[in-house]
Amino acid sequence: MDFSIRAANMEDCKDIARMIMELAEYENQTDIVKVTQKDLEQDGFSKNPFFHGIIAEVAEQHRTQDGHTKIGYALYFYSYSWLGRGIYMEDLYVMPEFRGKGIGKALMSKVAQLGLAAGCSNLKFTVLDWNKPSVDFYVSQGCSDITANFGFHCMRCEGEALEHLAQP
Amino acid sequence: MDFSIRAANMEDCKDIARMIMELAEYENQTDIVKVTQKDLEQDGFSKNPFFHGIIAEVAEQHRTQDGHTKIGYALYFYSYSWLGRGIYMEDLYVMPEFRGKGIGKALMSKVAQLGLAAGCSNLKFTVLDWNKPSVDFYVSQGCSDITANFGFHCMRCEGEALEHLAQP
Numbered sequence: 001m002d003f004s005i006r007a008a009n010m011e012d013c014k015d016i017a018r019m020i021m022e023l024a025e026y027e028n029q030t031d032i033v034k035v036t037q038k039d040l041e042q043d044g045f046s047k048n049p050f051f052h053g054i055i056a057e058v059a060e061q062h063r064t065q066d067g068h069t070k071i072g073y074a075l076y077f078y079s080y081s082w083l084g085r086g087i088y089m090e091d092l093y094v095m096p097e098f099r100g101k102g103i104g105k106a107l108m109s110k111v112a113q114l115g116l117a118a119g120c121s122n123l124k125f126t127v128l129d130w131n132k133p134s135v136d137f138y139v140s141q142g143c144s145d146i147t148a149n150f151g152f153h154c155m156r157c158e159g160e161a162l163e164h165l166a167q168p
Numbered sequence: 169m170d171f172s173i174r175a176a177n178m179e180d181c182k183d184i185a186r187m188i189m190e191l192a193e194y195e196n197q198t199d200i201v202k203v204t205q206k207d208l209e210q211d212g213f214s215k216n217p218f219f220h221g222i223i224a225e226v227a228e229q230h231r232t233q234d235g236h237t238k239i240g241y242a243l244y245f246y247s248y249s250w251l252g253r254g255i256y257m258e259d260l261y262v263m264p265e266f267r268g269k270g271i272g273k274a275l276m277s278k279v280a281q282l283g284l285a286a287g288c289s290n291l292k293f294t295v296l297d298w299n300k301p302s303v304d305f306y307v308s309q310g311c312s313d314i315t316a317n318f319g320f321h322c323m324r325c326e327g328e329a330l331e332h333l334a335q336p
Contacts, residue, residue, distance in 0.1 A: 020250060033250045034289065043253055051248035080219035080245055081258055082188060082201045083326065085211055090249055112325070112334035121202065122326040123333070129319040142329025145321050151297040152322045153315040157280070158251065158290040161310025165291070166280035 001062055003103055005110050008053030008073065013040040015070040016053060023093045027128060044075075051077045051090065054110050056103050064097065071095045074107045076114070079124060087115030089125040108141070126154060169230055171271055173278050176221030176241065181208040183238040184221060191261045195296060212243075219245045219258065222278050224271050232265065239263045242275045244282070247292060255283030257293040276309070294322060 008016065017037040024030045035043075043050045056072030063069045072094035079086040089111050094104045115123050123143075127134050139145070146152045157165060176184065185205040192198045203211075211218045224240030231237045240262035247254040257279050262272045283291050291311075295302050307313070314320045325333060 024250065029250075035250055035252050039252055043248060050246050050253050075248060077246070077248055078218050079247075079256065079258075080211060080243060082192065082197075082203055084203050084207055085218050088247065090247075106336075109333055109336060112330055113336075116330065116334050121330075122324055123330055124322065124324050126320045127323055129321050135321075138323055138325075141325065141333050143323045143325040146324050147315055147321040152294045153297050153303075153313050154292065154320045154322055155295055155306055155311045156290055156292050156314050157306075157309065157311040162280055162284065162289075162291055165277055165309050166284050168274075168277060168281075 001058060001098075001101055003056050003058050003071075003098075003101070003106070005054055005056055005106050008044070008055045010041050010045040012053065012055050012070060012073075013037045013044070015055070015068065016040055016073050016075075018068075019070075019073055019093050019095070020091065022095065023091060027131070051075050052114075054107060054114075056094065056098075056107055058098070064095065068095070071098045072103050072107055074111055076111050078118065078120070081122075083121050085118065085120040086122045086124055087111060087118065087120045089123060092125070104137070105141075169226060169266075169269055171224050171226050171239075171266075171269070171274070173222055173224055173274050176212070176223045178209050178213040180221065180223050180238060180241075181205045181212070183223070183236065184208055184241050184243075186236075187238075187241055187261050187263070188259065190263065191259060195299070219243050220282075222275060222282075224262065224266075224275055226266070232263065236263070239266045240271050240275055242279055244279050246286065246288070249290075251289050253286065253288040254290045254292055255279060255286065255288045257291060260293070272305070273309075 014037050024033045053075045055070050057070050074092045075090040079088040182205050192201045221243045223238050225238050242260045243258040247256040
């Protein structure tokens with residue numbers, strides 16, 4: 001099946017919001033999703049965007065029962081560390097009926113290309129440890145688990161704790 | 169002891185590079201540091217910077233034996249997730265002889281303020297699990313360990329694996 005990978009634009013935000021919810025359902029995490037289509041439009045496609053996106057698209061004849069042709073996406077932003085410039089992949093998703101066709105690999109490959117083109121030495125992302133198919137896929141691509149190997153833990157501060165921390 | 173926290177500028181890169189090496193020594197990771205003073209100047213202080221920084225500074229009379237008055241720093245960049253806009257703190261460091269005076273807390277507080285001012289709902293960072301004093305400090309500030317609590321693992325792809333991944 002032919003598919004294409006291209007930069008996301010503001011008109012894709014409705015489908016990105018839909019696929020974020022699909023991914024969140026898969027991860028049993030719909031309750032933590034706060035971003036809406038409108039947030040995505042504002043945060044990704046105005047001056048100084050907080051993220052960038054790419055879309056995987058199939059031809060009309062392969063559209064889903066619900067009429068979707070935008071069937072996968074990845075979000076990314078640039079990062080920095082002792083290794084220098086990096087690219088961070090926040091989400092990588094392909095709709096279930098389109099899996100196993102190399103579309104996820106192609107999306108991730110595109111993020112890697114964009115990173116290298118911007119002078120990045122590394123691509124980072126997080127994965128849920130119980131999501132074995134994803135972990136296996138990433139390891140098969142030569143990615144290393146720096147939590148398991150070096151003990152890096154992800155920490156987060158939000159809500160009242162963040163407000164309190166910001167008090168001088 | 170009085171100290172001030174201010175935005176970093178290009179002239180601070182020499183001291184940031186020095187303190188990155190000090191922090192790497194503390195974490196037994198000097199071999200992984202790739203960034204130089206020149207990289208920091210280019211990557212943080214040109215158009216579309218990859219990171220921002222803040223500096224903790226003390227008055228001349230409190231300078232170190234080696235003559236340093238820039239005695240702590242934090243690096244950060246903006247991020248994105250299902251929670252919306254976020255701020256990511258890459259490094260937080262205070263020179264050993266200036267610890268226990270609230271300088272680390274003040275640096276982290278400033279990052280939180282900058283994040284809230286930019287509409288961020290969360291502050292993220294990573295910590296090495298064996299660095300108990302740091303983990304305890306962060307937890308005392310209301311941060312949660314999303315690796316321990318939800319199983320988020322940090323993954324990284326670099327070098328030949330990244331080059332290979334980018335092949336179409």
